Amino acid sequence: MAVKLPIYMDNHATTPVDPRVVDAMLPYFTEKFGNAASRNHSFGWAGEEAVETARQQIASLINATPKEIIFTSGATESDNLMIKGIAEMFREKGNHIITQAIEHKAVLDTCKRLEKDGFEVTYLPVQKDGRVNLDELKAAIRPTTILITIMYANNEIGIINPIAEIGKIAKEHGIFFASDGVQAVGKIPVDVQKDNIDLLAISGHKIYGPKGVGALYVRRRNPRVQLSAIIDGGGHERGMRSGTLNVTGIVGLGKACELCQQEMKEEAVRLSGLRDRLKKGLEAKLDEVFINGSLEHRLPNNLNMSFAYVEGESLLMGINDIAVSSGSACTSATLEPSYVLKALGVGEDLAHTSIRFGLGRFNTEEEVDYVIDKMVQVVTKLRELSPLYEMAKEGIDISKMKWQTA
């Protein structure tokens, strides 16, 4: 069967909406368009009922109760709310927050803003495999620490942190534990009880739901977590997040969670199979390729690989019928290579050559085979063009050369 081009393999960035999710959403655009806060007519009741169903679907996926789910505009807002909300509520108790170097910018930039506001933030380094070191975490805890915020799984390299252990440490010290669960929820089992998570950020569009909707889990029992709101208004969502509920989006998010819960187990097996096929195919036909981050503790759908001596943007240009992303500086808005790879100790030269493959629900084996062939073809061509590859083959150690840097 011929492969349909272009191929989408950038599912950490976003995912297509599952057609079953679209079907669930459609009536809420036109017939059941009521405001979920309208308590006095059937249009409002239909909206409210749909929202409560979604709350149940989301709660069920992460082993929470429906009342612990707050709806937001997306995970960036959820990250902001969980961090700023705790910081403001508990600033009398302490002003220290612990996070780590390879968080998403929604967490890092939120922490940076809090630093300007008088908070102290510890950015833990990560191990070579990309995971947080638990001893370093314990050592960073101070009497003034009020929050530990560490992502469940990383969006670039797909590594999974020792979340249950982190949750246990936080609980023992009476510190709130918030986690950005965007890449993990719906992909691997996430259990807020087992993991002792107090706050968990969830996104709709990373799990085959719509963009513009997200959720925040806020623990209600043992301990009951209180948050300061960052958006004021009509007091929706128990006062934690005002604003008319995006009923259509929420229905989509709920349905997406339900599908993930039903299919996650099989999907993970299928995706890790495809991922391993991709990895083996590339490694068999190309020398000097390196996996970034732990392979053992990794999302089933992620592969992040450096193709030494080939710059990432030129590689993307050659595989223009395949959508993936690169850690190369040229592909980022800041013109800096990936800070995630840098934190892992990957040299900047190799960071420029990295490609992130994000497999998803709709990728096929044929597509993986096409990607392998195309990658091999383009990497080979660009290496013939690469002065660095030539020098490496001549036995010159590029890392020891003196370069004329601008």
Add this chain to the structure above:
Amino acid sequence: MAYSDKVVEHYNNPRNVGSLPKEDPNVGTGLVGAPECGDVMKLQMKINPETQVIEEAKFKTFGCGSAIASSSLATEWVKGKTVEEALSIKNTDIVRELSLPPVKIHCSVLAEDAIKAAIGDWKKKHGIEVPVAEKVAH
């Protein structure tokens, strides 16, 4: 990012890819950029010592599509020119020819540097003094 047609054309069909013998007294080699910056260009020219005409030019580049296109274009332009003429090529000429966007101007600067560095290397081999203006500024 959308690339201009000329950048895409050079990327798909790079001109004069390869290497010339570094030790040849008539070959000048310029190696500019750095791997950690994401751009390295190697530009080599074979120059006739009598006529000072650039008879052959080869390149290899590690970098984005615009860097590859800039160096490919540079080899095309210097071929057949005298050393003096080649030194008058400005990065802005490359920017114009390839319609490079502002974020890619450094690729053209690197190509101009590579031309100067290759000619400088050749001049050094022949005991010709390299004027300050022709030195690669970093």
